[in-house]
Amino acid sequence: MLTPPYTRYDQLYVYNFDKIDIGQVDDPDLIGIWIEDDTAILFFHKEKQELVKKICTRSGAKIIYEANLNYQDWEAGLDITTFSVPPLIVAPLWEEDLLTEKEEEIPIRLDPSVIFGSGFHPTTRLCLQTITDIMGSNPDSIKSMVDLGTGTGLLSLGAAKLGVNQIRSYDNNPFACSVARKNVALNSCEDHITVLETDLRGALPDTHVDLLVANLYKGLLLDFFGNPDFWNAKYYIISGFTPSMEEDLLAALPMDKLKLLERRKSETWRLWLLANSIVK
Numbered sequence: 001m002l003t004p005p006y007t008r009y010d011q012l013y014v015y016n017f018d019k020i021d022i023g024q025v026d027d028p029d030l031i032g033i034w035i036e037d038d039t040a041i042l043f044f045h046k047e048k049q050e051l052v053k054k055i056c057t058r059s060g061a062k063i064i065y066e067a068n069l070n071y072q073d074w075e076a077g078l079d080i081t082t083f084s085v086p087p088l089i090v091a092p093l094w095e096e097d098l099l100t101e102k103e104e105e106i107p108i109r110l111d112p113s114v115i116f117g118s119g120f121h122p123t124t125r126l127c128l129q130t131i132t133d134i135m136g137s138n139p140d141s142i143k144s145m146v147d148l149g150t151g152t153g154l155l156s157l158g159a160a161k162l163g164v165n166q167i168r169s170y171d172n173n174p175f176a177c178s179v180a181r182k183n184v185a186l187n188s189c190e191d192h193i194t195v196l197e198t199d200l201r202g203a204l205p206d207t208h209v210d211l212l213v214a215n216l217y218k219g220l221l222l223d224f225f226g227n228p229d230f231w232n233a234k235y236y237i238i239s240g241f242t243p244s245m246e247e248d249l250l251a252a253l254p255m256d257k258l259k260l261l262e263r264r265k266s267e268t269w270r271l272w273l274l275a276n277s278i279v280k
């Protein structure tokens, strides 16, 4: 995350340790610690060879991978900048002065950090556009939402800013949860969004909500689709899959309960908007 004196991301120095038990890391240049597959990946604004040596000595950890790349490379070659999905306008913190007080625009301030959900991946953009559309046509009937795999929290923020007032946002990555909580605070949405660190594999949360958003991956979506407790929401926005995965996913949908309202696409990515025909 961005903490003073940093106001943007430039170079990223990435160190992947072979274990997570590496002790406390307090360093002014630390961006965050990503835990994955029992390894710890530390992101810094500056080169940290000396600190890395100290961590290895004190914890017995080894470095399995290190890299220095610029932020644009991390973000798939894209420049993370201000964009609009009307009426939402989303600005990374380093461009927040572009957020003006125009009545027709609803601003979102975002620290995208190194977490999925800057708004520049086609699936995030498709989901945000679909949330905006569904809120435009059902403004009073969608008041609660769950966001499965929230990343930076951007989809939850978009929904909250459009009037969804009870949102639970889940992610299994503690770093993503910290970034999402920061973004919730930056946008004064604490009363409407609760970020919960949860591994959704085998721990499906309560889905009795108006809207369920899941921008995830095929394996987890298939697990959800086979679980009757997944199908309690009124509307579903499902994304994170490509055409080659669509057939298997479609076959797993309980179509006796659902209407496939829309299929959307962007580049090689797909999204479905589903309505539950049983829950009113």
Ligand SMILES: C[S@@+](CC[C@H](N)C(=O)[O-])C[C@H]1O[C@@H](n2cnc3c(N)ncnc32)[C@H](O)[C@@H]1O
Pocket: 116, 117, 118, 119, 121, 123, 124, 127, 148, 149, 150, 151, 152, 153, 154, 155, 170, 171, 172, 173, 176, 198, 199, 200, 201, 215, 216, 220, 240
């Ligand atoms: C494709 S990203 C979507 C992020 C954001 N919702 C968006 O649309 O940009 C998927 C997110 O799901 C999270 N995730 C993956 N597997 C998960 C699991 N088993 N439980 C909870 N979250 C998970 C990842 O950490 C990641 O932040």
